[in-house]
Amino acid sequence: MAKPGASSRLVTEGAGRSAATKQVLVEAAIETLKAEGFAGASARAIAGRAGCNQALIFYHFGSVVSLLLAALDAVSASRLEQYSAAVGHVGSPAELVEVAAAIFRGDLDAGYVTVLVEMIAGASSTPGLGAEVAARIAPWRQFAQQIIDSALGGSALGSVVPSDEIAHGVVALYLGLELLSHLDADRAAALSLFDRAKQVAAVVEVLGVGGFLPAPTPRRAS
Amino acid sequence: MAKPGASSRLVTEGAGRSAATKQVLVEAAIETLKAEGFAGASARAIAGRAGCNQALIFYHFGSVVSLLLAALDAVSASRLEQYSAAVGHVGSPAELVEVAAAIFRGDLDAGYVTVLVEMIAGASSTPGLGAEVAARIAPWRQFAQQIIDSALGGSALGSVVPSDEIAHGVVALYLGLELLSHLDADRAAALSLFDRAKQVAAVVEVLGVGGFLPAPTPRRAS
DNA sequence: GTCTATACTTGGATAGAC
DNA sequence: GTCTATCCAAGTATAGAC
Numbered sequence: 001m002a003k004p005g006a007s008s009r010l011v012t013e014g015a016g017r018s019a020a021t022k023q024v025l026v027e028a029a030i031e032t033l034k035a036e037g038f039a040g041a042s043a044r045a046i047a048g049r050a051g052c053n054q055a056l057i058f059y060h061f062g063s064v065v066s067l068l069l070a071a072l073d074a075v076s077a078s079r080l081e082q083y084s085a086a087v088g089h090v091g092s093p094a095e096l097v098e099v100a101a102a103i104f105r106g107d108l109d110a111g112y113v114t115v116l117v118e119m120i121a122g123a124s125s126t127p128g129l130g131a132e133v134a135a136r137i138a139p140w141r142q143f144a145q146q147i148i149d150s151a152l153g154g155s156a157l158g159s160v161v162p163s164d165e166i167a168h169g170v171v172a173l174y175l176g177l178e179l180l181s182h183l184d185a186d187r188a189a190a191l192s193l194f195d196r197a198k199q200v201a202a203v204v205e206v207l208g209v210g211g212f213l214p215a216p217t218p219r220r221a222s
Numbered sequence: 223m224a225k226p227g228a229s230s231r232l233v234t235e236g237a238g239r240s241a242a243t244k245q246v247l248v249e250a251a252i253e254t255l256k257a258e259g260f261a262g263a264s265a266r267a268i269a270g271r272a273g274c275n276q277a278l279i280f281y282h283f284g285s286v287v288s289l290l291l292a293a294l295d296a297v298s299a300s301r302l303e304q305y306s307a308a309v310g311h312v313g314s315p316a317e318l319v320e321v322a323a324a325i326f327r328g329d330l331d332a333g334y335v336t337v338l339v340e341m342i343a344g345a346s347s348t349p350g351l352g353a354e355v356a357a358r359i360a361p362w363r364q365f366a367q368q369i370i371d372s373a374l375g376g377s378a379l380g381s382v383v384p385s386d387e388i389a390h391g392v393v394a395l396y397l398g399l400e401l402l403s404h405l406d407a408d409r410a411a412a413l414s415l416f417d418r419a420k421q422v423a424a425v426v427e428v429l430g431v432g433g434f435l436p437a438p439t440p441r442r443a444s
Numbered sequence: 445g446t447c448t449a450t451a452c453t454t455g456g457a458t459a460g461a462c
Numbered sequence: 463g464t465c466t467a468t469c470c471a472a473g474t475a476t477a478g479a480c
Binding site: 118175177179 | 339
């Protein structure tokens with residue numbers, strides 16, 4: 001309910017106006033990180049994109065890096081939510097690769113990973129930022145490990161290579177592809193790599209490879 | 223030969239003094255990129271590390287980014303030279319993984335890849351820098367493709383997946399591992415991944431996997 | 445070739461008006 | 463809560479002394 005004396009100015013003076021401004025700033029920070037990178041993500045650049053004043057960043061977030069971390073939080077939450085929704089239950093590695101490819105493609109399109117990459121790379125320039133970023137990456141790695149566990153559990157590969165190591169490698173590959181995709185608008189190369197992974201996973205699955213990978217799960221009949 | 227009138231001041235006024243200063247600056251730039259990242263690689267920071275004056279950067283290189291690109295050139299040349307020396311001829315994938323693991327370990331230790339990663343991530347903040355960096359990465363990718371070709375040539379895997387795609391993935395993984403290794407001093411995770419790759423490669427090689435990979439090359443008798 | 449000094453610009457952060 | 467104005471620190475780059 002509106003506080004006593006509230007006028008009819010609904011949008012410009014509502015209770016959630018502060019929250020709205022914060023969100024605008026967070027989204028502008030994300031866009032700026034994507035377009036100009038960490039080094040170009042100054043308070044003035046972000047405020048310019050947000051269409052508001054530079055001083056608001058310090059009023060709402062205290063500092064530029066705090067805003068950037070808030071942006072990373074927002075991206076991370078949004079992505080993990082989508083991941084969890086997409087991966088109801090993954091049976092075989094081939095299925096896993098297929099789902100992962102779709103997710104990755106969406107992330108590349110939206111540029112979410114760019115935010116993460118820029119924050120990691122930029123972290124070395126600000127003392128203490130590394131730990132903050134690391135804490136925000138932990139859920140991603142954990143998620144990757146969980147999904148890999150559910151796909152490789154019980155297979156020979158799964159028992160030879162710990163899932164946390166595979167998860168580390170998958171996240172690294174993900175970040176690296178994102179890095180490279182910026183240089184020459186080489187997004188096609190990353191995407192074709194995912195398609196190729198699907199191919200290879202299917203072949204390996206059919207071959208069976210002597211129990212090295214789990215047996216294929218039955219797909220619904222046509 | 224010394225020019226006429228050259229005194230006995232050998233070091234402080236030799237013909238190569240300018241070149242020596244440039245090299246000191248280049249090495250300081252490399253160190254600064256490693257320690258402070260692209261965002262922290264200012265003219266003052268680099269000159270401070272070099273132990274000389276900030277103005278020299280503009281005198282010798284014209285701008286800070288030019289110096290940073292010169293640093294990337296130096297790293298790239300040094301690394302490619304070492305790569306070529308290490309990889310005389312690679313027979314099997316297992317051998318390839320072994321050699322690659324040793325090289326990667328050296329690169330991680332020396333922090334060479336950090337320079338590359340920071341330049342890629344920082345490129346988005348400076349117009350035109352992306353293309354310059356891309357041109358300097360091309361040899362790395364080309365080298366990876368070449369060595370992969372020589373290892374997988376004629377195998378089923380080699381004919382299913384084009385070597386340039388594998389090379390792209392390998393370089394991406396390499397960069398991603400480097401990125402992650404900064405966050406939590408998690409270098410151990412990256413190294414154990416390489417060790418694990420050696421294991422897996424050995425297993426796959428022994429299994430043969432129905433010609434999916436090339437047959438093992440004979441090792442020298444004990 | 446190197447250094448000091450300095451002009452100029454941009455960025456982080458705060459004070460105070462509205 | 464937002465904006466204007468401003469201070470101060472840091473950065474790029476140049477001029478000129480040595």
